[in-house]
Amino acid sequence: MKPLIVLLGVFAVSLLVMKLLYGTYECALSGRIAMFAMLIFSAxxxxxxxxxxTLMIPEFIPFKTATVYLTGIVEIIFAFGLLFPNYRTLTAWLLIVFLILVLPANIYASIKQIDYQKATxxxxxLTYLWFRIPLQIFFIVWTYLSAISKY
Structure with a gap:
């Protein structure tokens, strides 16, 4: 829920700032700035x-702590990549793949009833999945619309 609040809050502020500075709403740019903030927050x-x-990672995957750190670093790289026009589209596609790949960890955590903040x-x-799966889809669509689509 917190990443969603960060995403939407930064998006709203960014839209307002763009309107005040440039006289127009820059939805795609504001969307990328918001995704940047959300990814940094998540990282x-x-x-x-x-x-x-580390509890969210299934038993058969080795190097759990390193994986957690690595995925945090990857999120930071994706965040910055979205802001550079030359890397934006590639970064967005890689981020979409990443969001799909980490969804099983969220499903596993729900099945195991993991509270990652308290490590318990x-x-x-499973009720968490009713929110998390649509949220993950929302993040994927958001990434596509703000960084890939030419709408």
């Missing part, structure tokens, strides 16, 4: 809640 969680995030097994469980 911070990889470093602040490493122990809990007292999370919201």
């Amino acid at each position: 911070m969680g990889h470093f602040a809640f490493t122990e809990g995030m 097994f007292n999370g919201h469980g």
Whole structure:
């Protein structure tokens, strides 16, 4: 929920600033700025809640802590890549693939009832997926519309 609030809040502020500075709403640019902020916010969680995030990774995957750190770094790289026109489209496609690839970790965490912030097994469980799966799809569509689509 917090990443969504960051995304929408930064988007609204960015739209307003664009309107005040340039006299027009720059939806795609504001969308990329908002995704940048959301990715940076999300990446911070990889470093602040490493122990809990390692619980989200299935047992058969080795190097869990390194994977959590690496995915946090990848999110930071994606965040910056969205802001550079020469890298924007490639970054957006890679981000979409990344968002699809990490969805199973969220499903696994829900099944195991993991609360990644507290590193416990007292999370919201499967009900969380009713929010998380549509949210992940929303992030994918947002990325596509703000960084790939020529609407």
